[in-house]
Structures are given as C-alpha cells and as structure tokens.
Amino acid sequence: MTTKELTCVVCPAGCRITVTLNDAGAIETIEGYTCLRGKTYAANEVTHPVRTLTSTVPVMTAEGKKLLPVRTDAGIPREKLFEAMKIVRATTVKAPVHTGDVLIADFIEPGTNLIACKDFE
Numbered sequence: 001m002t003t004k005e006l007t008c009v010v011c012p013a014g015c016r017i018t019v020t021l022n023d024a025g026a027i028e029t030i031e032g033y034t035c036l037r038g039k040t041y042a043a044n045e046v047t048h049p050v051r052t053l054t055s056t057v058p059v060m061t062a063e064g065k066k067l068l069p070v071r072t073d074a075g076i077p078r079e080k081l082f083e084a085m086k087i088v089r090a091t092t093v094k095a096p097v098h099t100g101d102v103l104i105a106d107f108i109e110p111g112t113n114l115i116a117c118k119d120f121e
C-alpha cells in the first residue's frame, strides 16, 4: 500500500485529499475531497497527471511586436510539457487574432488546442 497526499487545485478551497494505492498501483481509496470534481482530480493526478499550459507568444501587429497570452484548452500530460513549450517558443502569430482563436489544433494531444487569450486587431 502507498498513500499520496494531494492538495486539490480545482478551486480555491484547496481540500487536502489522500489517495491510497495498492501494491499494483491501483487506487484503493480516495478521502478528503468535498466534491466529485476533487475526487476526479485526485484520481487523475495519481494515475495520469495533466496540466493546462499557459504562456505567451509574439504577435505581429500594426504597432509592432506584442505578447499574446495563450493556453491549452485542455490538460496535456505533464511529461509532455517540455515538448509543448518548445513548440510554443517557436510560434509567432500575425494579427488580427481574437480570444479563443485556435492557434495550433491538435496541440501535443489529439483534440487539444493552443488558443489565444487576448484580442489584437
């Protein structure tokens, strides 16, 4: 048996969650969550941790080069964050661009996109 202590980051309440795994690595119990979102977070965190990537990329506008905030629209596997950042660092966007625009479809994972988080005309 292994016990993992987590702090849920899904909402600001920050519940402390305890996950117990058996010797085969399967989840035996999850305790301490206040809602099902926390239970799901804890289960994913110990079996397949994912993160939403947030960063900035250069955007070329009529006023010159600015920085465009970007993020993934879903979590990507934690072990692929380094590969993802290499792609982000090599990305440049041309205005106009709007919040929610897909900059790179199927980014790292099928069905996950890199999207814009600000408007530049």
Ligand code: SF4
Pocket (backbone or CB within 6 Å): 008, 009, 010, 011, 012, 013, 014, 015, 032, 033, 034, 035, 036, 037, 038, 039
């Ligand atoms: S378990 Fe629910 S209430 Fe607690 S931090 Fe997570 S999302 Fe928030």
